[in-house]
Amino acid sequence: MMHQTIKRDGVETIGNPHLSLEGINKKYGLVEVISNLNLEVRKGELIALLGPSGCGKTTTLRMIAGLIAPSAGKIAVGGRDVTHIAPHGRDMGLVFQSYALFPHMTVAKNVAFGLEMRGLSRADIANKVAKALSMVQLEHLAERKPRELSGGQQQRVALARALVIEPSILLLDEPLSNLDAKLRDEMRTQIRDIQQQLGITTVFVTHDQVEALSMCDRIVVMKGGLIEQVGTPHEIYERPATPFVASFVGRTNRVKGKRTADGCIRIGSSMIRSATPAGQDDVVVMVRPHRIHIDWNATSTEQDETANRTAAVLSRITFIGDVIQYHFDVDGSEFIVEESTKKSQSSHRHGDKAVLSWSVEDTLVFGADQ
Amino acid sequence: MTTATFDMPVGAQKPSSTAGIAVALLLPIALVNAIGFILPVFNLARMSFNEALPGGGIAEAFTAANWTGLLQDSFYIELILNSIMVSLGITLATLLVSYPIALYLHRASGAWRTFLTVLVISPLLTSAVVRTYGWIALLAEQGPVANVIASMGFQPPRMMFNTTGVVIGLTEILMPYMILSLMAGFGRLDPKVEEAARTLGATPFRTFWRVILPLTLPGIALGCLLCFVLSISSFITPKLMGGGRVFLLATEIYDQAIVTLNWPLAATLSMLVLIIFGAALAVYSRVLRMIEG
């Protein structure tokens, strides 16, 4: 319909990116908000810019859209340098966090706006608007004003308005943050479906790791104007490059340790092993809570090649619904372990002793000053 | 009476007591309005049906002569039309010069915005008389404006003691009102909406025409209503800058009331101004409904 649905193979050479940012730098006065950012996005890829507020992800998106100019660097789309092109010449569809619908126009007029700016005939416009509205299932609301719509409906109008112009890149600025949790889940799927169906290159700004992990082909984790890591959701989750990525994406236990002469790491009185070598003497050890196994009956803390073990004392239980969190004290450090809940209530009490074990593979070690 | 209230359910008392409070709260302003506005307007209306005697006398009568005479006199027809046209011209000029300022102020933020807003409002701290004398000095025959025009090699036009002077003076005097009204009406103008238009392919001009302008129409309507009403009823500036050449309703009312002593005619003209106000208000609410609709 708009773009030919292309088969995404995921192995398109990154040497020919659809969108590329080279050495992007943005300063406000003396404050540098983006430093030397380099990024390449493949055609048809859905990429997330993920990070806490103030990390520069929205600034980056706005630079791609042309709404703000980078202080240095180059932005190219399909090999064409667009760094100095005004937003109306960039051919990008942007969906704002607040939707930014034109309040004085009907839904149909909102969607038609971009087409009118491109000088299409009235018949073409009517046709495309109808198709775009049906894609987001809003045909029946075409003549309403935005203020008469719910948040989710407004969000879909904003999406239709951005897509109807068949932009070469779709930019989404926290599009789901103003929706309630249930609607957010629905829209996640819907946006991903439409994106897949159109095969449109999409940059998605979010601070929500679940959105990034569940929807995107690749994730760019940003912090303080710098890229921390770029990778697939799996890579980001399983092989976080920095402690920040590890703690920002997914939950994790974080314990200080010391490297010993034999390459092991001492946490309190326990010695553990890691698959990743520690580069420093002072280290931080991270383990995902649900990767830890609790053995309530074992007493042996004998280590082996594949598993770390340590004795622990239960200090608190938190029931969350689908998971239950056990808070353990391990030589003064807290370890949280998550288990799926079962029908029967947990019989464990504060003060119960247990042995925690987890795979060496799951033991992430970072230098303490990272 | 007290026993009756005891029998009443508690909930039933509430509406009547809040209504009582509302009446009590509204009473003072209603009284002030009745004494200070409605009564004088009735007096004025009554006066417009009295008979004017030569030399400033008034005869109690009930005649429509002032009204019919006014509407048959080509001088007054021209004066009324001239007043409306000049006021519309001033309103338009005020809008054109104030709009960019208001838009800039709307987009400015923080201390800079506060500073600029104070700067815009500060002329209101000076009386219109003083500001008008300022313009008289600026627009005088050998004044700075004339000198600048002359230095560019043009013959400076007459800018004072005529309609041009009145328009220039009143435009500047009404600008703060227009800017404040515009800013008050710019609430719907979200910068994100402008950005949305830009990303959808609208040039800055088309963004202005299709998005910014329609969204600022309520402010424009409010500012225009206010400036029209203020300019058609303004008296000091036309009197000082008009040089006796510019015949407007407000100055004519003054002349008839104070110089000629023809109070019935002055009252008739005043009622006419009130009717024009009413018409302006009707147009405004219609326009507003169109915008909002």
Added chain:
Amino acid sequence: MFARLSIAVSALTIAAVSSASAETVTLTAYSGIFQEHYTKAVIEPFMKKYPDITVQFYSMPNSAQMLGTLRAQKSSPQIDVAILDVSVAKAGTDEGLFDKVDESVSANVKDLYPNAHAEGVAGVGVTFDNLVIIYNTDQVKTAPTSWNALWDKQYEGKVIIQAAPDIQGTTFTIISNKLAGGGDYKTDVSAGIAKIGELAPGVQTWDPKPDVYAPIANGQAALGIGWNARAQIYSGTSGGKLGVALPEEGSGFQINTINLVKNAPAGEAAKKFIDYALSPEAQAAFTSEMFYAPTNSKTVIAQDALKRTAADDMDKMIDIDWLAVAKVRDGITEQWRRRIIPLSR
């Protein structure tokens, strides 16, 4: 509580009565320099002469506002004596606002010049003033001797005239009508209107502000018309920048009348004040002070002051019947608006 209230009320009444018995005469007349000089030349000597009577000056910018105030107070007057223009006094008389000022009020009435009496006006003339040419002495080197100086091309754009309906404009119409050889101003002033029409394109403003004297004194304009008494005062205060000339063709009088307000609270004291104001003594003092010509024929005035009034040129004056003019004034105003002012746009 009611008892206390009635005590308060009676206390107030006593206060009001006692203040009335201390005899205060409230005079309404023009504000500004008129108030300043009239107070000095007439009111202060009067209060010295009658220590029991206090004169309060209630100033107003013009006659019309005085009439408006008197109208509003018709049922319970607060003002005792009003000095205002003769045609406005006629309107006030017609509305029954004034009592007749005759010899029963003041013996001086019989000594007044005949044109101090106007048919159908309750009050009598207290000052005469006349229209003069005023000029900026820097721009007009030699004093004009004729009204025709206003039509001199070299002053084009520098002439200021207070247009009709102001009585300066009305008086100027009558003078111009005479200059143009027109007939009786009471029936036809079209010759005068046509003559002013020729002047119109060169007129800078028809409504000089704050008055006609300031723009000429400060050089914004070169020539204009104004009232002699005020012009003489401003001539002094402007350090000679403002010149005053009574043209050889003569001029017309403006008459201020003094009127006794009907049911005036001051009663006899008000009459005493009117009597004093019309006395040769007060008339001479005010003429020397502000150069209004006296209305009392018995007035003896120093020669230097007399030269600065029109009293020496009585024979050259056009006898303007202001009550007749009042009837044609609307017509004159209309002709100004249709046949003079549009020519200057």
